[in-house]
Amino acid sequence: MDVLRILPQQLVFGLALGTVYGLIALGYTMVYGILFMINFAHGDVFMIGSYLGWGVLAALINAHVGLHPGWVVPLLLLVAMTGSGLLGAGLERFAYRPLYARGATRLGPLISAVGASIFLQNAVMLTQGARMKVYMTNLLFPRTWRVQVAGVNISVLVVVMMGVALLMMLGLHLLVQRTTLGRSIRAVAEDREMAAIMGVNVRRIIAITFFLGSALGGAAGVLVGLYYTQIDFFMGYSAGLKAFTAAVLGGIGNIRGAMLGGLVLGIVESLAVTFVNPAFKDVIAFLILILTLVFRPTGLLGESLPDWEKV
Amino acid sequence: MLRLSDVVTHYGSLRALKGVSLEVHQGEIVCLLGGNASGKSTTMKTILGMVHPSAGRVEFEGERIDHLPTEEVVRRGISLVPEARRIFGRMTVWENLLMGSLVRRGAPAADVAQDLERAYALFPRLRERAQQLGGTLSGGEQQMLAIARALMARPRLLLMDEPSMGLAPALVDQVFDIIQTINGQGTTILVVEQNAAVALGIARRGYVLQNGRIVIHDTAETLLRADHIRRAYLGEN
DSSP states (O other), X not given: OHHHHHHHHHHHXXXXXXXXXXXXXXXXXXXXXXXXXXXXTHHHHHHHHHHHHHHHHHHHHHTTOOOOHXXXXXXXXXXXXXXXXHHHHHHIIIIIHHHHTTTOOTHHHHHHHHHHHHHHHHHHHHHHOSSOEXXXXXXXXXXXXXXXXXXXXXXXXXXXXXXXXXXXHHHHHHHHHHSHHHHHHHHHHHOHXXXXXXXXXXXXXXXXXXXXXXXXXXXXXXXXXXXXXXXXXXXXXXXXXXXXXXXXXXXXXXXXXXXXXXXXXXXXXXXXXXXXXXXXXXXXXXXXXXXXXXXXXXXXXXXXXXXXXXX | OEEEEEEEEEETTEEEEEXXXXXXXXXXXXXXXXXXXXXXXXXXXXXXXXXXXXXXXEEETTEEOTTSOHHHHHHTTEEEEOTTOOOOTTSBHHHHHHHHGGGGTTOOHXXXXXXXXXXXXXXXXXXXXXXXXXXXXXXXXXXHHHHHHHHTTOOSEEEEEOTTTTOOHHHHHHHHHHHHHHHHTTOEEEEEESOHHHXXXXXXXXXXXXXXXXEEEEEHHHHHHOHHHHHHHSOOO
């Protein structure tokens, strides 16, 4: 049967898409974990990362240098992650901190984030134009580059995409669980005042958290650009909503939850495309969000729902 | 070592401290007594830079610290065992202890290992539970962890906020024994307590706070013996 023949392909694709959703979701969940705010501009930080990668790739193509993904992909990631990371830390410094540091309600930074989102989208539209940009992925990953994994024929690009996303998740996991910086981040997330009493510079940790989450979003921007090849200034909106769904599904504030939520969402979406109707892809994604909120508001791994009293 | 001079602290328009002066000398255990809302916790918060005084000064080892952020105050050598313990429940016991040594960033790993040993020697139970999450400990164990965590910073001055609160009487005695041991090893201690009888039992001097003012200041012995103080501030009839 036709459906069964393409199912493995679709599952692999769902996994790859899921790791990318997870990568973006990490940015939402890390910021929420530490500041209890939803950074609604995160999708646009992801979009800017995608544009930065596109800019570097376009410049390389214009320079007529020999392109090999072995060094080009790391370069695109580096530029996008640095740019997005700095942008995220800048948003925290100039759009959110002035509000929460003066004791604004939680709605303050949230509205500021919506404003930042609109600002970023329009800034990109005005400077880069409203038409879509094209990632010349074919020059990096020729269509003929495919590998057989367990009987499934997949493109090298999908393997790279998944590999990069998984490596970053692993890196973040090790950073948060095994290093002094990670302990400080967890301490601030759990009890900000007590963390300061332990000598943690709380503002610095918040800025670093924004940087890390935003850098992962920027990396996802490059991966999505390479895969879909077409990007525009509005791409952060739906990707951001999907990743936010993944973060809530996994349990917002929970890092492993964001990764799991991303994977589940990616797989469910690709199954929906296969078995239901591609047009219903988004409907199913948001149906999952609604069902999660109704039946398990803390998410799949939401044991660490923050103590609202302490905020 | 620590000197507060005419410290006034506001919360918005509320004057929580109305000119508090107190002194802690090197090597002492000093006890700060007072009922609810007397300003005990605010005094602690002011020393730690969690709130900044609107008048007066706080000096530690001869330098003003009242304008410094909390993380800078603790780096100067002041640690806190907070009210209600406030250990990091989602970190292991071992990780909690490492958080305590954070202020000594750059200290050789061997020193930190030595401090860990010292903490485990003082509280053998913590060694058994090193890999357990802090949140799974009993109240008494959490109090031990909170004390051990504060000691990991090698403080010269240890602030303790209500260390006996919520503990069974036998554990209270144990905690105060340990406070004496720590003091014997050279750490100066300022302890805030509602359980005045126990606290004065180990302290050299005591201050009594009421409505944001120090109303009595004397040696612990005198305070323990004075009838009117027992009635008014130590909750006896």
